[in-house]
Amino acid sequence: MSLLADRLARVKPSPTMAITALATQLKAAGRDVITLSQGEPDFDTPDNIREAGIAAIRRGETKYTVFDGRIELKQAICGKFKRENGLDYETSQITVSNGGKQVLYNALVATLSRGDEVVIPAPYWVSYPEMVLLCDGEPVPVACPQNNGFKMRPEDLDAAITPKTKWLILNSPSNPSGAAYTEADLRALADVLLQHPHVWVMTDDMYEHLVYDDFEYKTIAQIEPRLYGRTLTVNGVSKAYCMTGWRIGYAGGPRELIKAMGAVQSNSTANPCSISQAAAIEALNGPQDFISKNNRKFKERRDLVVDWLNRVPGLHCPRPEGAFYVYPSCAGVLGKSTPDGKLIETDEDFARYLLEAEGVAVVHGTAFGLAPHFRISYATSNEELVDACTRIERACQSLR
Numbered sequence: 058m059s060l061l062a063d064r065l066a067r068v069k070p071s072p073t074m075a076i077t078a079l080a081t082q083l084k085a086a087g088r089d090v091i092t093l094s095q096g097e098p099d100f101d102t103p104d105n106i107r108e109a110g111i112a113a114i115r116r117g118e119t120k121y122t123v124f125d126g127r128i129e130l131k132q133a134i135c136g137k138f139k140r141e142n143g144l145d146y147e148t149s150q151i152t153v154s155n156g157g158k159q160v161l162y163n164a165l166v167a168t169l170s171r172g173d174e175v176v177i178p179a180p181y182w183v184s185y186p187e188m189v190l191l192c193d194g195e196p197v198p199v200a201c202p203q204n205n206g207f208k209m210r211p212e213d214l215d216a217a218i219t220p221k222t223k224w225l226i227l228n229s230p231s232n233p234s235g236a237a238y239t240e241a242d243l244r245a246l247a248d249v250l251l252q253h254p255h256v257w258v259m260t261d262d263m264y265e266h267l268v269y270d271d272f273e274y275k276t277i278a279q280i281e282p283r284l285y286g287r288t289l290t291v292n293g294v295s296k297a298y299c300m301t302g303w304r305i306g307y308a309g310g311p312r313e314l315i316k317a318m319g320a321v322q323s324n325s326t327a328n329p330c331s332i333s334q335a336a337a338i339e340a341l342n343g344p345q346d347f348i349s350k351n352n353r354k355f356k357e358r359r360d361l362v363v364d365w366l367n368r369v370p371g372l373h374c375p376r377p378e379g380a381f382y383v384y385p386s387c388a389g390v391l392g393k394s395t396p397d398g399k400l401i402e403t404d405e406d407f408a409r410y411l412l413e414a415e416g417v418a419v420v421h422g423t424a425f426g427l428a429p430h431f432r433i434s435y436a437t438s439n440e441e442l443v444d445a446c447t448r449i450e451r452a453c454q455s456l457r
């Protein structure tokens with residue numbers, strides 16, 4: 058009998074984490090490497106939030122809490138959903154986990170039976186299909202190419218739905234493309250979903266606050282109340298509040314689903330960190346003005362990278378609505394050769410070339426289910442981005 062479960066044979070480790078680990082290894086060996094593969098803001102957690110964590114330690118909030126989050130945090134989350142999304146949830150409809158990642162995983166563990174299908178627009182966050190596979194489900198990627206703005210068209214959604222479809226996973230703004238769905242885009246998808254009452258919607262709104270150019274953010278249960286009863290609205294403090302290490306994610310949804318997710322969590326990790334919960338209450342209830350300040354910097358960086366890459370021969374970079382990623386096409390460099398004679402056949406070859414030749418770590422598009430592209434995270438300083446773009450340009454100019 059083999060040690061590892063059969064289902065593990067279907068799962069790959071996260072390629073984004075693998076590339077970041079390789080870049081860290083190269084750096085440790087003395088190479089000058091710029092890491093553009095990380096999925097977290099470079100800004101520190103704001104002081105008031107850090108102080109709330111310290112105060113919680115001083116008050117002795119160092120014990121177990123309710124397994125799916127303290128009532129005060131659930132109340133703060135209900136307040137956020139009402140204030141920012143016009144969504145009414147009661148505390149019994151809220152669950153809090155160790156990051157958005159655990160929220161999504163709990164929901165899939167709690168609902169997927171062998172062979173259930175999950176529709177995932179591609180490019181997608183790398184963990185969605187792997188989580189579905191870990192739960193014995195079947196990921197159904199739907200290509201959403203650049204000429205559709207990396208967004209799923211209603212007709213493509215309709216064609217992907219079968220009697221076995223359990224979930225549609227939506228992620229707006231998207232990791233990796235930065236694309237965000239407008240109210241009209243969501244309306245069109247909602248109209249399709251209303252025709253298929255057996256399909257549930259998991260909307261991953263992790264990058265909600267990171268939108269630029271006056272983009273008006275909406276989430277699907279808000280624009281179509283008839284979907285509220287079969288939507289899990291997932292969010293968290295990791296990205297907008299610069300709290301990736303604190304590990305707090307949450308969701309609002311139908312009571313039956315929330316209870317089932319709680320059953321999974323109470324028997325696995327139990328409560329998210331008590332200190333992080335105190336900090337998350339401050340994040341949600343405290344001042345929000347630092348978000349727009351950070352966004353001004355993110356927007357400037359996005360424009361710097363997009364404008365630069367569009368001057369580079371062989372690359373084409375759409376200007377995304379949100380998140381802190383761009384997802385340029387590298388179709389124009391495929392078929393060329395590196396100065397030492399290696400043929401660039403795929404986006405993976407191109408990403409490896411950037412790392413080896415110029416010490417720039419990016420993630421190849423194949424990892425996100427849509428090639429030939431690569432993902433750049435611009436959550437780093439302007440100086441580092443200028444240096445990285447200079448190197449990418451030089452690498453492309455050296456191709457023959």
Ligand SMILES: Cc1ncc(COP(=O)(O)O)c(C=O)c1O
Nearest residue numbers: 096156157158182232263293295
């Ligand atoms: C689209 C998306 N969803 C969820 C997560 C997970 O967030 P957390 O760090 O809160 O687990 C990430 C993190 O990279 C993400 O990019």
